[in-house]
Amino acid sequence: MDAASVTFLREVLSATGWVERTREFGRSLRATRTPGGLLVVGTPEEEPWHLTAHLGDEARLSGLAQLAPTLVRWSPPPGAPPHLAVGVDRIQAARRGETLFVVTEHKAPAPLLERVDDARRTGATILSLDGGDPDLEGLAHDALAVPPQEGLFTFDAAQHLVSMAAGEAPRSRSRFLDRLARLAERVSGPRVPE
Secondary structure (H helix, E strand, O other), rough: OOHHHHHHHHHOOOOHHHHHHHHHHHHHOOOOOOOOOOOOOOOOOOOOOHHHHHHOOOOOOOOOOOEEEEEEEEOOOOOOOHHHEEHHHHHHHHHHHHEEEEEEEOOOOOOHHHHHHHHOOOOEEEEEEEEOHHHHHHOOOOOEEEEOOOOOOOOHHHHHHHHHHHHHHOOOOHHHHHHHHHHHHHHHOOOOOO
């Protein structure tokens, strides 16, 4: 999905509340303090390659080095390039200032939950994008649960919306107030000095 498709999806979903929620969640990913400290992990059966690639793109495009993700894999093959060779032992080394981002549409297996709990105890921020897993969400500091069969807001769509939101500059309240003032002026006419 390209940027234009994500923008279109945002427009279609604008009245649902999902756009603002994915923006809030995307901002949570910015809390990571150091490049490589955003650890992205899935389950042994489903690694979040696609989302990791999009976060890498957003890190480059936005200039936010802390968004540069580290894909954590359950069984990296011997001889894998360094960026594909990070194993789950990296989760045990997670510390304060780092973020463990768990991405799974299905229920998290016990070994993953144990590692997430360990990372939380050592001070890492835990975020989850999931399909409604109460055990995983109970460990997360912030969780975005994507219900099954939610129309256009699918698990894949949520990943695209979150990654794009992570790279965006936060929307300022003053810009909103400026737009609101311009809208009010159009409706009531320009202000005339007294």
